[in-house]
Amino acid sequence: MRILVTGGAGFIGSHLTDTFLANGDEVTVLDDLSRGRPGRLDPSIALHKVSITEVDALRSVVEQVRPELICHLAAQIDVRVSVDSPADDAAINVVGTVNVLEAARAAGARVLFASTGGAIYGVDVPVPSSEDDRPGPEAPYGTAKYCAEQYLGLYNRLHGTTHAALRLANVYGPRQDPTGEAGVVGIFCGRALHGDRPTVFGDGGQTRDYVYVGDVAAAFLAAARTGRPGVWNIGTSRETSVLELIDLVGKAAGRDVSPEFAPARPGEVQRSALAVERARNDLGWTARTGLADGVGEVYRWIESGSPDRAGR
Numbered sequence: 001m002r003i004l005v006t007g008g009a010g011f012i013g014s015h016l017t018d019t020f021l022a023n024g025d026e027v028t029v030l031d032d033l034s035r036g037r038p039g040r041l042d043p044s045i046a047l048h049k050v051s052i053t054e055v056d057a058l059r060s061v062v063e064q065v066r067p068e069l070i071c072h073l074a075a076q077i078d079v080r081v082s083v084d085s086p087a088d089d090a091a092i093n094v095v096g097t098v099n100v101l102e103a104a105r106a107a108g109a110r111v112l113f114a115s116t117g118g119a120i121y122g123v124d125v126p127v128p129s130s131e132d133d134r135p136g137p138e139a140p141y142g143t144a145k146y147c148a149e150q151y152l153g154l155y156n157r158l159h160g161t162t163h164a165a166l167r168l169a170n171v172y173g174p175r176q177d178p179t180g181e182a183g184v185v186g187i188f189c190g191r192a193l194h195g196d197r198p199t200v201f202g203d204g205g206q207t208r209d210y211v212y213v214g215d216v217a218a219a220f221l222a223a224a225r226t227g228r229p230g231v232w233n234i235g236t237s238r239e240t241s242v243l244e245l246i247d248l249v250g251k252a253a254g255r256d257v258s259p260e261f262a263p264a265r266p267g268e269v270q271r272s273a274l275a276v277e278r279a280r281n282d283l284g285w286t287a288r289t290g291l292a293d294g295v296g297e298v299y300r301w302i303e304s305g306s307p308d309r310a311g312r
């Protein structure tokens, strides 16, 4: 398949391009390099330094590449930035996504969208949360992702397309910058490596669903293969507390890691995990990497100097 990956020079996007290349697909990347790095990409991949907010430039790349599939990962990913500058967040995460949908429409391409499972459901839903639970995002970031999902659904009804969204849990793995939704694994591993104590906000009992980046790339591949429209949670269904995570980091480091505690951050969701039956049934996908193994991969990656092209 000819595939264009927006945000392909980012953490998840660069793993995705490797997965598609290994699958024999033809891959091109569009990224404004605001957070992405060309060094993360296989040298054979063409990279267009363009923003999804630049309508004409975006359209001309899509016309040139003529992709059958666009994996749309380019986004403003910082929840706190979205709270401080919601209009800037929406300009990229909502309007930028509409720009991608329009460019895809002109080229007849299908769109797979990287949505969020960790920031979309909010606090008034059962845990693990399923796609049938009503989203109640707690920040502009999750609201924008939900809004973008609605546009995908609208395009499917209006234009007969088969666009689909993957609601990603807290993705972690090698190549991740220690910011964003799940940078905590890298942050904790880095502190443990240098003999520093990780900071825990609150009592450390808050839970998240950590999914390994290689498993997320496999989920995109599975969704690309099915060709069907849908919204799928991509996670593990398992809740892991911050203190459990620190324990695993200690095991990877081969020594006890004891945190220091700071006041809880206001507005932080206490529990989060995603039900994944729909992805298993529709895509034949489940996460394969256990958290202890994945944390070990991140620890060894940081230990080896955090090279851009490392990791599986």
Ligand SMILES: NC(=O)c1ccc[n+]([C@@H]2O[C@H](COP(=O)([O-])OP(=O)(O)OC[C@H]3O[C@@H](n4cnc5c(N)ncnc54)[C@H](O)[C@@H]3O)[C@@H](O)[C@H]2O)c1
Residues within 6 Å of the ligand: 006, 007, 008, 009, 010, 011, 012, 013, 030, 031, 032, 033, 034, 035, 036, 037, 050, 051, 052, 053, 072, 073, 074, 075, 076, 077, 092, 096, 114, 115, 116, 117, 118, 167, 168, 169, 170, 171, 172, 180, 181, 182
């Ligand atoms: N990391 C997670 O835990 C997680 C969880 C849920 C959803 N997601 C989603 O997955 C996608 C990838 O996230 P990531 O963790 O790899 O983040 P990332 O910041 O590493 O990747 C995002 C990429 O998009 C690029 N980008 C940003 N704005 C752009 C613009 N206007 N035009 C073109 N490119 C632009 C950045 O340069 C970067 O390379 C995002 O859509 C994010 O919202 C991530």
